[in-house]
Amino acid sequence: MTGLGPVAWPPASIRTERLVLRQSEARDRAAFIELFASREVRTYLGGPRPRDELEREVPELPGRRTGLFVIDLDGAMIGTISLDRRDADRPGHVRPDTAEAELGYMFLPEAWGCGYAAEACAAVLDWVADVLPGEPVVLCTQTLNDRSMRLAAKLGFTEVERFEEYGAEQWLGVWSPATPSG
Numbered sequence: 001m002t003g004l005g006p007v008a009w010p011p012a013s014i015r016t017e018r019l020v021l022r023q024s025e026a027r028d029r030a031a032f033i034e035l036f037a038s039r040e041v042r043t044y045l046g047g048p049r050p051r052d053e054l055e056r057e058v059p060e061l062p063g064r065r066t067g068l069f070v071i072d073l074d075g076a077m078i079g080t081i082s083l084d085r086r087d088a089d090r091p092g093h094v095r096p097d098t099a100e101a102e103l104g105y106m107f108l109p110e111a112w113g114c115g116y117a118a119e120a121c122a123a124v125l126d127w128v129a130d131v132l133p134g135e136p137v138v139l140c141t142q143t144l145n146d147r148s149m150r151l152a153a154k155l156g157f158t159e160v161e162r163f164e165e166y167g168a169e170q171w172l173g174v175w176s177p178a179t180p181s182g
Contacts, residue, residue, distance in 0.1 A: 029059075032063055036049045092170065140170055
């Protein structure tokens with residue numbers, strides 16, 4: 001992963017009870033466009049992008065980058081999970097000398113409320129604990145995003161701080177491999 005240390009990418013697919021976390025494929029393009037065009041999905045992520053713009057800009061093989069997992073349910077993409085380094089210039093950190101691994105996710109609305117996000121994120125956190133032992137992971141969400149706040153608590157993230165960014169109050173939590181994830 002970019003800046004996340006000596007991690008080979010892409011990793012082997014991660015299988016959970018109901019899901020497969022894998023690298024993106026060409027068949028995922030329509031779901032990527034739907035994620036970024038969805039008003040519901042993008043409510044706390046800067047708003048939806050115009051569908052016609054996405055149709056022009058999303059490559060035939062979307063989401064092929066280090067740190068991005070596609071969440072697959074029965075052969076169809078229902079969301080994504082990303083692991084990136086938190087930009088040192090942004091507020092909210094647990095280590096002053098380095099940019100932490102940051103967990104991000106988006107799921108299509110039809111996948112909400114089924115426990116898929118908790119299942120997939122817990123699997124990624126377990127994977128991080130194996131490949132980056134001792135590495136803390138941060139998660140940042142708007143405090144108004146009730147679903148994301150509940151998921152962070154369920155995954156074992158603990159609050160580090162709150163701050164103002166993008167015109168809204170943000171919540172920053174940290175998860176450590178010693179913290180149970182699920």
